[in-house]
Amino acid sequence: MPSDTTGFWTPVALSRDLPAGTVMPAWTAAGSIALWRSASGRISASADRCPHRGMRLSHGFVRGEALSCIYHGWSYGQGGNCLRIPAHPGLTPPETIRVATHDVEEADSVIWVAVGAPASKPPGLDGLIPLRSLTAFAGIAAIEAAAGGKASPDGLVEIEAPTGSICLLLSAREDGQTLIHVLLKGDTGLAASIDASWVAESLRRRAEGLQKKEIAQ
Numbered sequence: 001m002p003s004d005t006t007g008f009w010t011p012v013a014l015s016r017d018l019p020a021g022t023v024m025p026a027w028t029a030a031g032s033i034a035l036w037r038s039a040s041g042r043i044s045a046s047a048d049r050c051p052h053r054g055m056r057l058s059h060g061f062v063r064g065e066a067l068s069c070i071y072h073g074w075s076y077g078q079g080g081n082c083l084r085i086p087a088h089p090g091l092t093p094p095e096t097i098r099v100a101t102h103d104v105e106e107a108d109s110v111i112w113v114a115v116g117a118p119a120s121k122p123p124g125l126d127g128l129i130p131l132r133s134l135t136a137f138a139g140i141a142a143i144e145a146a147a148g149g150k151a152s153p154d155g156l157v158e159i160e161a162p163t164g165s166i167c168l169l170l171s172a173r174e175d176g177q178t179l180i181h182v183l184l185k186g187d188t189g190l191a192a193s194i195d196a197s198w199v200a201e202s203l204r205r206r207a208e209g210l211q212k213k214e215i216a217q
Helices: 141-146 192-214
Strands: 005-013 022-028 031-037 043-047 061-063 066-068 082-084 103-105 110-115 128-136 158-159 165-170 177-187
Touching: 005 022, 005 031, 005 128, 005 165, 005 177, 022 061, 022 110, 043 103, 066 082, 103 177, 128 192, 141 158, 141 165, 141 177, 141 192, 158 192, 165 192, 177 192
Parallel strands: none
Antiparallel strands: 005 110, 022 031, 031 043, 061 066, 103 110, 128 177, 158 165, 165 177
16 A cells, blocks of 8 residues: 555565466556566566567566567566567667566565555565465455454554454555455464455455445445
C-alpha cells in the first residue's frame, strides 16, 4: 500500500511461486509487469510488453540471464536492454531498443516491486511465514469489512484462525481486485496451514459478497 509521497512498494508474489528460470505476470499501480527470475536466481521486473510487436513478455521464457519474447524471440537483460534479435543474429541491438524496468526487492520470502521511488526498503515481515496467495474480486475496503479491522500502513490485516492468528498482506489492483498473501504467525505446522488457508478462503468469499451488495445498491 502507498506509504510515502515519492513512491511505495507493492507485494506482487511469494518467493516460492517464482523458481529460477521462470516468468509470471504481476500487477502494480503502474500497470502489468513481467516478473522473472534468471537461471542464477536474480529477480527482475520488466514492463509486460515487448517493444517489437507488443506481445506480453509474461508469456515468454527465461533462458540464462535473459527474458525472451515468445513471438519473435527478442531477448532482454535485467536492465531492460535488448540483447538479441534472432532474425538478425549478427546485429548488436541498439541501446534505444529497451523495455522499462522497475526496482524489485525480495525480503522475508515476499517479492516487492517499486512504484515510483520509495524512500525506504520494503517493510519487514519478521516472524511471519508466507503460506499462499489468492485473488479476491473485491476491493480492500470490502476485505477490511469482512475481516472486521483496518489494514496497517504496510497493508497487513490480522485475523483469527482456529489454531491462532494469521496475517493477510493486501495489494490492491487497478481492476478493483485485491491480491491477498496469507502469512502464518507462530504455528507453521500442517494443521495451522490448513486452518489458515480455510479462513482466508472464507474471508475472500465474504468480501466478494459484500462487494456485490455494494455494487447492487
